[in-house]
Amino acid sequence: MHYVILRDDDTCAFTPPACLERLYRPFLERGMPVNLAAIPEVRTDVRTVDGGLEGYLAAGSGPDVPFAPIAQNRGLVEYIRSEPLYHIAQHGCHHDSFEFGDSNRRELARRIDRGANSLREAGFALPETFVAPYDRISREAFVEVAARFDVISTGWFEARRVPLRWCAAYALKKLGRRRHWRAGGKYLLSHPGCLLSFSRPRADMMASVREAVGGATLTVLVSHWWEFFRTGAPDEKLIGVLHEVAGWLASRSDVRVVSFRDVASGDVPVN
Protein backbone atom coordinates (compact mmCIF):
# COMPACT_ATOMS: atom_id res chain seq x y z
CA MET A 1 0.00 0.00 0.00
CA HIS A 2 1.17 3.55 -0.77
CA TYR A 3 0.03 6.35 1.52
CA VAL A 4 -0.40 9.97 0.45
CA ILE A 5 -0.78 13.13 2.50
CA LEU A 6 -2.21 16.20 0.74
CA ARG A 7 -0.68 19.34 2.26
CA ASP A 8 -1.83 22.73 1.01
CA ASP A 9 0.15 25.66 2.43
CA ASP A 10 -0.54 29.30 3.30
CA THR A 11 -4.25 29.37 4.08
CA CYS A 12 -4.61 32.59 6.08
CA ALA A 13 -6.86 35.57 6.75
CA PHE A 14 -6.40 36.58 3.08
CA THR A 15 -7.64 33.28 1.60
CA PRO A 16 -11.04 33.35 -0.14
CA PRO A 17 -12.86 30.14 0.88
CA ALA A 18 -14.09 29.76 -2.71
CA CYS A 19 -10.49 29.11 -3.80
CA LEU A 20 -10.12 26.15 -1.45
CA GLU A 21 -13.55 24.86 -2.45
CA ARG A 22 -12.67 25.03 -6.16
CA LEU A 23 -9.37 23.20 -5.65
CA TYR A 24 -10.28 20.54 -3.14
CA ARG A 25 -13.95 19.59 -3.65
CA PRO A 26 -12.98 16.68 -5.97
CA PHE A 27 -10.74 15.30 -3.20
CA LEU A 28 -13.24 15.88 -0.38
CA GLU A 29 -16.13 14.34 -2.26
CA ARG A 30 -14.05 11.20 -2.75
CA GLY A 31 -13.45 11.01 1.00
CA MET A 32 -9.82 12.20 0.94
CA PRO A 33 -8.57 14.33 3.84
CA VAL A 34 -6.87 17.62 2.94
CA ASN A 35 -4.34 19.09 5.38
CA LEU A 36 -4.29 22.88 5.36
CA ALA A 37 -1.02 24.31 6.70
CA ALA A 38 -2.58 27.51 8.01
CA ILE A 39 -0.79 30.77 8.88
CA PRO A 40 -2.31 31.71 12.25
CA GLU A 41 -1.67 35.47 12.21
CA VAL A 42 -0.29 36.48 8.84
CA ARG A 43 1.98 39.49 8.51
CA THR A 44 0.38 41.54 5.78
CA ASP A 45 3.43 43.19 4.19
CA VAL A 46 5.67 40.17 3.49
CA ARG A 47 7.49 40.61 0.18
CA THR A 48 9.19 38.20 -2.20
CA VAL A 49 12.84 38.69 -3.21
CA ASP A 50 11.77 40.75 -6.23
CA GLY A 51 9.78 43.14 -4.06
CA GLY A 52 6.22 42.03 -4.83
CA LEU A 53 3.70 41.08 -2.16
CA GLU A 54 3.86 37.38 -1.25
CA GLY A 55 1.55 35.25 -3.39
CA TYR A 56 -0.76 34.27 -0.51
CA LEU A 57 -1.43 37.99 0.13
CA ALA A 58 -1.63 39.10 -3.51
CA ALA A 59 -4.07 36.36 -4.58
CA GLY A 60 -6.60 37.23 -1.88
CA SER A 61 -7.64 40.18 0.22
CA GLY A 62 -7.64 41.01 3.88
CA PRO A 63 -7.79 43.68 6.53
CA ASP A 64 -5.42 46.66 6.47
CA VAL A 65 -3.59 45.77 9.69
CA PRO A 66 0.06 44.71 10.26
CA PHE A 67 -0.91 41.21 11.44
CA ALA A 68 -4.20 39.54 10.50
CA PRO A 69 -5.42 36.65 12.69
CA ILE A 70 -7.12 33.91 10.68
CA ALA A 71 -10.24 34.31 12.89
CA GLN A 72 -10.86 37.68 11.20
CA ASN A 73 -11.90 35.83 8.03
CA ARG A 74 -15.15 34.42 9.45
CA GLY A 75 -16.29 33.05 6.09
CA LEU A 76 -13.08 31.06 5.70
CA VAL A 77 -13.12 29.70 9.24
CA GLU A 78 -16.78 28.65 8.96
CA TYR A 79 -16.12 27.02 5.59
CA ILE A 80 -13.14 25.01 6.89
CA ARG A 81 -14.92 24.00 10.09
CA SER A 82 -17.96 22.82 8.15
CA GLU A 83 -15.90 20.25 6.24
CA PRO A 84 -14.69 17.42 8.49
CA LEU A 85 -12.09 16.24 5.96
CA TYR A 86 -10.10 19.46 6.29
CA HIS A 87 -7.36 19.16 8.91
CA ILE A 88 -5.38 22.15 10.16
CA ALA A 89 -1.60 22.10 10.64
CA GLN A 90 0.18 25.10 12.15
CA HIS A 91 2.26 26.91 9.52
CA GLY A 92 4.51 29.14 11.64
CA CYS A 93 2.93 32.20 13.18
CA HIS A 94 3.30 35.31 10.99
CA HIS A 95 5.10 33.70 8.01
CA ASP A 96 7.79 36.39 7.91
CA SER A 97 10.87 35.47 5.91
CA PHE A 98 12.52 32.46 7.57
CA GLU A 99 10.73 33.10 10.87
CA PHE A 100 11.74 29.67 12.22
CA GLY A 101 15.33 29.89 11.02
CA ASP A 102 16.15 32.02 14.07
CA SER A 103 18.09 30.76 17.12
CA ASN A 104 16.39 32.77 19.90
CA ARG A 105 14.45 30.06 21.73
CA ARG A 106 12.35 32.48 23.75
CA GLU A 107 11.18 34.26 20.58
CA LEU A 108 10.60 30.95 18.77
CA ALA A 109 8.50 29.67 21.68
CA ARG A 110 6.56 32.92 21.79
CA ARG A 111 5.72 32.66 18.10
CA ILE A 112 4.65 29.02 18.31
CA ASP A 113 2.41 29.69 21.30
CA ARG A 114 0.97 32.86 19.81
CA GLY A 115 0.20 30.98 16.59
CA ALA A 116 -1.41 28.09 18.48
CA ASN A 117 -3.51 30.57 20.44
CA SER A 118 -4.65 32.26 17.26
CA LEU A 119 -5.79 28.94 15.77
CA ARG A 120 -7.60 28.08 19.00
CA GLU A 121 -9.37 31.44 18.98
CA ALA A 122 -10.60 30.63 15.47
CA GLY A 123 -12.14 27.46 16.89
CA PHE A 124 -9.76 24.94 15.35
CA ALA A 125 -8.65 21.84 17.26
CA LEU A 126 -5.06 21.93 18.55
CA PRO A 127 -2.92 20.78 15.59
CA GLU A 128 -0.57 17.82 15.99
CA THR A 129 1.56 18.96 13.04
CA PHE A 130 3.90 21.87 12.44
CA VAL A 131 4.96 23.07 8.98
CA ALA A 132 7.84 25.57 8.92
CA PRO A 133 7.45 28.58 6.60
CA TYR A 134 9.87 28.42 3.65
CA ASP A 135 10.94 24.95 4.84
CA ARG A 136 13.40 26.71 7.15
CA ILE A 137 13.77 25.40 10.68
CA SER A 138 16.79 25.96 12.92
CA ARG A 139 18.15 23.54 15.52
CA GLU A 140 16.65 25.67 18.28
CA ALA A 141 13.31 25.80 16.47
CA PHE A 142 13.25 22.00 16.20
CA VAL A 143 13.63 21.77 19.97
CA GLU A 144 10.75 24.17 20.63
CA VAL A 145 8.51 22.66 17.94
CA ALA A 146 9.18 19.09 19.10
CA ALA A 147 8.11 20.07 22.63
CA ARG A 148 4.65 20.93 21.28
CA PHE A 149 3.90 18.83 18.16
CA ASP A 150 3.96 15.11 17.25
CA VAL A 151 4.61 15.58 13.53
CA ILE A 152 7.00 17.96 11.75
CA SER A 153 6.61 18.28 7.98
CA THR A 154 9.32 20.07 6.03
CA GLY A 155 11.29 19.84 2.80
CA TRP A 156 14.41 18.12 4.04
CA PHE A 157 16.54 17.57 7.14
CA GLU A 158 20.18 18.58 7.65
CA ALA A 159 22.66 17.35 10.29
CA ARG A 160 23.59 20.93 11.20
CA ARG A 161 19.98 21.83 11.96
CA VAL A 162 18.51 18.84 13.82
CA PRO A 163 18.75 18.77 17.65
CA LEU A 164 22.01 17.22 18.89
CA ARG A 165 20.10 14.56 20.81
CA TRP A 166 18.61 13.36 17.49
CA CYS A 167 21.98 12.93 15.76
CA ALA A 168 22.13 9.12 16.17
CA ALA A 169 18.61 8.74 14.75
CA TYR A 170 19.53 11.13 11.94
CA ALA A 171 22.64 9.10 11.07
CA LEU A 172 20.49 5.95 10.81
CA LYS A 173 18.03 7.78 8.56
CA LYS A 174 20.90 8.85 6.28
CA LEU A 175 22.43 5.39 6.23
CA GLY A 176 19.09 3.80 5.40
CA ARG A 177 18.34 6.57 2.85
CA ARG A 178 14.96 7.09 4.49
CA ARG A 179 12.69 9.95 3.48
CA HIS A 180 10.95 10.05 6.82
CA TRP A 181 12.25 9.21 10.27
CA ARG A 182 11.47 9.22 13.95
CA ALA A 183 13.32 10.78 16.88
CA GLY A 184 12.26 11.58 20.42
CA GLY A 185 8.88 9.98 19.71
CA LYS A 186 8.20 12.49 16.89
CA TYR A 187 7.41 11.84 13.23
CA LEU A 188 9.71 13.78 10.89
CA LEU A 189 8.37 13.88 7.36
CA SER A 190 10.09 15.27 4.26
CA HIS A 191 8.50 15.87 0.86
CA PRO A 192 9.73 15.51 -2.74
CA GLY A 193 9.43 19.25 -3.57
CA CYS A 194 6.30 21.06 -4.72
CA LEU A 195 5.30 18.85 -7.63
CA LEU A 196 2.00 20.68 -8.16
CA SER A 197 3.38 24.15 -8.80
CA PHE A 198 2.95 26.70 -11.59
CA SER A 199 6.74 26.77 -11.85
CA ARG A 200 6.87 23.15 -13.08
CA PRO A 201 6.12 21.95 -16.61
CA ARG A 202 2.46 20.97 -16.65
CA ALA A 203 2.94 18.12 -19.08
CA ASP A 204 5.19 16.30 -16.57
CA MET A 205 3.14 16.91 -13.43
CA MET A 206 0.98 13.81 -13.39
CA ALA A 207 3.98 11.62 -14.21
CA SER A 208 6.05 13.14 -11.39
CA VAL A 209 3.19 12.59 -8.91
CA ARG A 210 2.76 8.98 -10.04
CA GLU A 211 6.48 8.38 -9.75
CA ALA A 212 6.75 9.94 -6.28
CA VAL A 213 3.74 8.04 -4.90
CA GLY A 214 4.74 4.73 -6.49
CA GLY A 215 8.31 5.02 -5.23
CA ALA A 216 7.54 5.44 -1.52
CA THR A 217 5.42 4.08 1.30
CA LEU A 218 4.36 7.60 2.28
CA THR A 219 4.45 10.74 0.12
CA VAL A 220 3.58 14.27 1.23
CA LEU A 221 2.20 16.13 -1.80
CA VAL A 222 2.55 19.88 -1.31
CA SER A 223 0.53 22.57 -3.07
CA HIS A 224 -0.13 26.28 -2.48
CA TRP A 225 -3.72 27.44 -3.09
CA TRP A 226 -2.60 30.85 -4.34
CA GLU A 227 -0.50 29.40 -7.17
CA PHE A 228 -3.77 28.38 -8.82
CA PHE A 229 -5.13 31.96 -8.60
CA ARG A 230 -2.02 34.09 -9.17
CA THR A 231 -3.74 36.74 -11.25
CA GLY A 232 -6.90 36.67 -9.17
CA ALA A 233 -8.51 34.48 -11.85
CA PRO A 234 -8.34 30.67 -11.74
CA ASP A 235 -5.53 28.99 -13.71
CA GLU A 236 -7.83 26.46 -15.35
CA LYS A 237 -5.06 24.28 -16.77
CA LEU A 238 -3.25 23.97 -13.47
CA ILE A 239 -6.51 23.25 -11.64
CA GLY A 240 -7.24 20.63 -14.28
CA VAL A 241 -3.98 18.83 -13.46
CA LEU A 242 -4.77 18.94 -9.73
CA HIS A 243 -8.18 17.41 -10.36
CA GLU A 244 -6.59 14.79 -12.58
CA VAL A 245 -4.45 13.87 -9.56
CA ALA A 246 -7.64 13.49 -7.47
CA GLY A 247 -9.07 11.10 -10.05
CA TRP A 248 -5.86 9.10 -10.28
CA LEU A 249 -5.52 8.76 -6.48
CA ALA A 250 -9.13 7.59 -6.25
CA SER A 251 -8.63 5.07 -9.07
CA ARG A 252 -5.77 3.26 -7.36
CA SER A 253 -6.69 0.47 -4.97
CA ASP A 254 -3.09 0.43 -3.69
CA VAL A 255 -3.13 4.12 -2.69
CA ARG A 256 -4.69 5.51 0.48
CA VAL A 257 -4.92 9.22 1.20
CA VAL A 258 -4.45 9.92 4.91
CA SER A 259 -4.06 12.89 7.25
CA PHE A 260 -1.18 13.99 9.42
CA ARG A 261 -3.39 13.00 12.34
CA ASP A 262 -3.43 9.40 11.05
CA VAL A 263 0.38 9.48 11.09
CA ALA A 264 0.45 10.89 14.65
CA SER A 265 -1.94 8.11 15.73
CA GLY A 266 0.56 5.51 14.50
CA ASP A 267 -1.88 4.22 11.86
CA VAL A 268 0.44 4.82 8.89
CA PRO A 269 3.77 3.06 8.16
CA VAL A 270 6.07 5.94 7.25
CA ASN A 271 8.91 4.08 5.50
Ligand SMILES: [Zn+2]
Ligand atom coordinates in the same frame (compact mmCIF):
# COMPACT_ATOMS: atom_id res chain seq x y z
ZN1 LIG B 1 4.23 28.96 3.45
